[in-house]
Amino acid sequence: MILIKTRITSKPSPETTITESFYFSSSANRWEQNLPTTWTPPVDIFEIDDKYIIRMEIAGMNEEDFTIILEKNLLSIRGIRKDPELKRAFHQMEIHYGEFHFEIAFSALIAYEEVTATYENGFLDIALPKAQPRQINIQND
Template sequence: MARLILVEKSRSGEGIVSKERRENNFQGIHWQIIQHSYKWRPPTDVYETENEVVVRVEIAGMNGNDFAITLDGQLLIIRGIRKDDAEKRAYQQMEINFGFFIIQVNLPCLILSEQIVAEYQEGFLKVILPKAEPQRIWIDQ
């Protein structure tokens, strides 16, 4: 089942997730960022169609509350924490990253921020960003 995720828009005030809601979604994030100062970047694909830019992140083992997605102009920022269980182990091989991650994507065009859709399904976060049409500005004479 797809899980929809709120996208925060940082400049105009429209569509901003409240600070209280953000803090509730990331309970204990400040402590965990200190604990996991090593930041990693999940595998990310960015592709463009005629009408949209799509960002697809491979990030299994999470849920919608583990992400914060922000659009700041033409910069898309995805932050999150993938938690590991606290059990101590003696690893023979360790390739799975846990902890705080951040992804920054410079978008190639203007985006219709009110129409952004984000969903998390089967270990993939998919953010669909509809392109804005360039607008001609007429000069009064």
């Protein structure tokens, strides 16, 4: 079995819209505010035959809004979803905007030259083919 470790990081930026949740506590008879939270897009990580697939659900972006870097065994996905309008009076807010950063460290070898990424219909798909062992022949001088 191949172990895949994930680490999700996100920090607010000037363009990050922070969600503030309010709820009514009947026992205390007052409104309370949860601490602001940052957001991370939902991500599926799965394996098929000869590759790993990372699928991130992140609508409302363009290809140039993503930065995807694979270095050694660490895949880093960064992006920013820009808020189309800044001044609104929200009654409910569940769509998050701003920066996000998602990292995945692989314990298996990846065929770096064959990694591909596509963004279509609000899904970012990254295919990471597994590196195949190769035989090294001894050369005579």
